[in-house]
Amino acid sequence: MRLVKYLAGAGVASRRRAEQIIREGRVQVNGTVTLLPQADVTAADVIEVDGKSVAGAERKYYLLLDKPPGFLSTVADTHGRPTVMALIKEVPARLYPVGRLDADTSGVLILTNDGELAYRLTHPRYQIEKTYRAWVRGVPSSAVLASLARGVAVEGRLTAPAAVKLLRKSESGHAVLEITLTEGRKRQVKQMCSAVGHPVYKLRRIQFAFLTAKGLRAGEYRMLTPSEVRRLYRLAGLKPL
Numbered sequence: 001m002r003l004v005k006y007l008a009g010a011g012v013a014s015r016r017r018a019e020q021i022i023r024e025g026r027v028q029v030n031g032t033v034t035l036l037p038q039a040d041v042t043a044a045d046v047i048e049v050d051g052k053s054v055a056g057a058e059r060k061y062y063l064l065l066d067k068p069p070g071f072l073s074t075v076a077d078t079h080g081r082p083t084v085m086a087l088i089k090e091v092p093a094r095l096y097p098v099g100r101l102d103a104d105t106s107g108v109l110i111l112t113n114d115g116e117l118a119y120r121l122t123h124p125r126y127q128i129e130k131t132y133r134a135w136v137r138g139v140p141s142s143a144v145l146a147s148l149a150r151g152v153a154v155e156g157r158l159t160a161p162a163a164v165k166l167l168r169k170s171e172s173g174h175a176v177l178e179i180t181l182t183e184g185r186k187r188q189v190k191q192m193c194s195a196v197g198h199p200v201y202k203l204r205r206i207q208f209a210f211l212t213a214k215g216l217r218a219g220e221y222r223m224l225t226p227s228e229v230r231r232l233y234r235l236a237g238l239k240p241l
Contacts, residue, residue, distance in 0.1 A: 001239075003029065003047070004037035012049055026050050030226060043114070044229045060114045061093050062229050064211055067109040068218035073100040084109060087219050098122060098208075099130075099184050107132075107205030108213050111221075120236035121209070124160065124183040128209050128235060131180040132189050133167070135202035139175045140166065144196045148179070154191045159183070162192075178206075209235055 007018035007027070019037040021027060027034055028048045029041060041047060043060035065084060067073065072083045075096060084097060088111065098110040099122045112118055120126050140148070145166060151158040163180040170176075175198070179189055190200045206212060209232060216222065224232075233239065 001041060002037065003027065003034060003039045003041050006041050006047065007049070007054065012054060021049060040230070042226060042229050042233070044224065044226050059093065061091055061095060061112060062114065062224040062232075063088065063091070063095065063111045063221045064213070064216070064224055065109045065111060065221040066213035066216040066218055067101055067106055069104050069106050072103050073097040073109060084111070088221065100186075101205060102187060102190075102203070105203045105205065106218065108208045108211060109205070110208060110211070110224075117232060117236055117238060120238065121232065122184055126236050127182045129180050129182055129207070130184065130205060130209075131178065131207040133204045133206050134177045134179055134189055134193060134200045136175050136177055136193050136198040136200050138198045139169045139173060140177070140196065140198050144198070145177075147196055148192055152192055152195045154185065154188065154195060159185070159188065159192055174201075180207075 003022060004015055004018045007021070008015040012018055012021070022037045023035055025033050025035060026049055029039065030046050044062055047054045065087060067084055070082065071087065072081055074083050075085055077083055081103070085095070088095060093113045095111040095113050096118060098112060098118045101107065101109055110121070121128050145164050149162055149164045151161055160181070160183045165178040167176045167178050177193070179192070181188060185191070189203060193200045211224075211228065
């Protein structure tokens with residue numbers, strides 16, 4: 001959304017007057033004076049007029065968590081098992097995980113209260129890449145790796161083409177694979193590898209779109225930056241809020 005429209009919609013002034021206020025240097029976006037009425041802003045931006053925060057629609061939050069094993073990627077669990085929400089502190093909004101990781105799977109997980117973005121990031125139509133590191137039993141042959149890349153039958157349907165690499169093999173006869181998907185069926189990586197005779201015994205998602213867990217320890221999270229949110233919007237085919 002353009003800054004001038006945001007200010008008008010928040011009741012600061014009419015659109016014409018809001019444009020004048022911006023050009024007078026009275027508006028800051030994320031602590032920086034912005035003189036362009038047409039500047040794009042998202043719900044993740046902090047917008048101030050004359051030093052006072054402007055409240056628009058419900059503020060949207062975008063978090064990146066390095067999920068450790070042992071936590072469910074749900075808001076609540078009827079059996080009382082720990083969920084990723086126990087790791088999120090001091091965020092005044094009801095967040096939801098974007099997609100799911102199995103309880104024993106670790107790695108990159110986005111949480112947000114932006115429902116439209118969350119939907120698009122997980123829908124196969126939008127081709128958002130998710131990259132996994134999979135520790136598998138046995139060492140897949142070149143033919144097996146090619147089969148995984150082309151697609152294998154899982155629950156009666158072929159998986160979409162994927163990027164598959166053999167990263168290394170151990171002396172004990174096991175291997176580590178890197179698999180990049182653009183669809184997100186339930187337990188997909190595990191089912192793909194089992195289908196070709198190389199079950200997964202450890203799994204970590206190392207990248208979601210362009211985001212990694214670099215700088216985070218297991219269980220830690222950070223807020224996405226406004227520029228990261230804008231980039232996710234572009235990947236999902238959405239205009240900034």
